[in-house]
Amino acid sequence: MALLFLGSTDTSRYPSDRKKFLRPYHKDGLLVEKVTFRDDDRTTWRSFRKEEGNEVEKLQQFLMNSGFLTSRMNIGVFDYATQSAVRLFQEYVRTIDEEGDKxxxxxxxxxxxxxxxxxxxxxxxxxxxxxxxxxxxxxYKDWFKLLEKAKTFYTSNPGPILKHVNSLSKTYSTRKVKDWKFNQDEIHLIGIRRNQDKAVHDRENDDIFILLVNGQVFKFWGSTDPSARMAGRKDEPFLVEGQHDYRFGWHKIWKESKIYKAGKPNIATGVLVLRDWDNDNSLSPKDLDITDNNGKALGIHVNNSINIHWSGMGSTNFSAGCQVISGKSYINNHNQVIDCSKFASRSYGDLTTSAKKTKGAYNMLADMVICYTKPGVNNFLYTLGREESLDIDSSFGANYAKNALDKMTGG
Structure with missing residues (x-):
């Protein structure tokens, strides 16, 4: 059998209109006009390539039967979902399968x-x-109990920032507290923000992310806050806490050498941010009080570039306001720390056909979202909260986030 990878296509399934085929996936920037797949771990483009027989379809059927892919829309085409499902299978063989290969x-x-x-x-x-x-x-059940408790708590006690969000006529891809929803048949990503009020110029990757999918919990780490150095400005944006609608999309969409899969605000206008208006390199309600020269509060506004994306190995915070995730390690559904450092890239420089590195743990998160969203659904819910919110439920407590972070980073 020939080597199968992104772009491999059973001859009988070769699309007559490649751009139309890719349109549901290529909605952003330079990708709109592309008629090839983006292989972002190799920073290259993959053409549709005809393969004899129905090897791709058989591969997809295996991935569905074995639980790595929930549905197939593009039968016989090794598309992005198939690539993600193959990577999940390989990761499972590497980390879970008793007869696997580390x-x-x-x-x-x-x-x-x-x-x-x-x-x-x-x-x-x-x-x-x-x-x-x-x-x-x-x-998993404890997390949904906590999320419902958090909604009840913040409905009655929104605090200055959420109160401001609730007062706005339009919130775009950000939801008002009353509209938060936590259905267990949907994928949820939770960000736990730590030390956001600590005034530091280079913010660390000291936050955690919780992926709730298929009745299971996976944990990742990175940063929910911008590094002033990466932002290159004094008024770096902080995504407001609360729930936001995101979709499958792409990051670095105007730079062909760096485009890769990422979460993007579901409504193109964006999500709500509060900037560091007082320039103290921290997020606090004080930023709501800063006014312009006419005495008008600068306040919260919408931003269309707050993506959820990769942050190398986590040694540097790649965020200029985005939610960023380290590729070094994660905690799986068996509460085991999984090390990806042997093949995870530190930077774009290793994402080449020769180095053959990947985005490690970040791929694990992205692949699960891509493979396990319900048929016809292209979005997921991202809920950002503060570490102290974990005290709302006794099953967690504020130390939950630090303990998980220390476990993943060896801290």
Whole structure:
């Protein structure tokens, strides 16, 4: 069998209009006019390539049967969802599968090594534990209990920033507290902001992210706050706490050498931010009180570039206001720390066809969102809260975030 990867297409499934085929995925920047796939771990473009027989379709059927892909819209085309599902399978073989191989690199290429494991799974009729589950974990249920409690609490006690959000006539991809929703049949990403009121110029990757998917909990780390150095300005934007609608999209959309998959505000106008108007390199209600030369409060406004994206290995905060996630490590649904440092790239420089690095743990998060969203759904909910909000439920407590961060970083 030929090597299968992004762009491989069963001959009978070759699209007559490639741009139309890619249109649902290429909505941003330079991608709109492209007729090739973006392989962002190799910073290259992949053409549709005809493959004899129906090898891609058989691969996709395996990925669905084994629980790595919930639906197939593009049968016979190795598209972005297929690439993500292959990487999830490879990661599962690397980290969970008792007969797996810890040396496997989740790169989305299906060669003889990956096929060996696929054939073994088919023979054993194996199904992964990451797919849809009928019985959610206790931690998963605890998270939804906390989220509902948080909505109740902040409805009655919104605080200055949320109170300001609630007063606005338009909030775009940001939701007012009354509109927060926490359905367990949807994917939720939670950001836990720490030390946001600490005045520092170079903010660390000291926040955590919780992915709630298919009844399970996965944890990642990075930053919800901008580094003043990365922002290159005095009034760097902080995403306001609360719930926001995001979708599958792309980051660095005007720079061909750096475009990669990321979460983008579902409404193109953007999400709400509060800038560091008093220039103390921190976020606080004081920023709401700063006025312009005419005495008008500068306040909260909409920003269309606050994406959810990669932050290298986490040694540097890549954020200029975006929510950024380290590729170095994560905690899986079995509460195990998974190290990705052997193949995770520190920067764009290693994302080449020769270096063969990946975005590590960040890919794990992005791939789960891509593979497990419901058919016809292209968005997910991102809820950003502060560390102290974890005290609302006794199952957590404020130390929950620090303990998870220390576990992932070895702190």
């Amino acid at each position: 040396t496997v690199v989740p790169d989305g290429f299906v060669g003889s090594g990956t096929m060996k494991h696929i054939n073994r799974w088919i023979a054993q009729n194996k199904v992964c534990s990451w797919g849809p589950m009928s019985s959610p974990s206790q931690e």
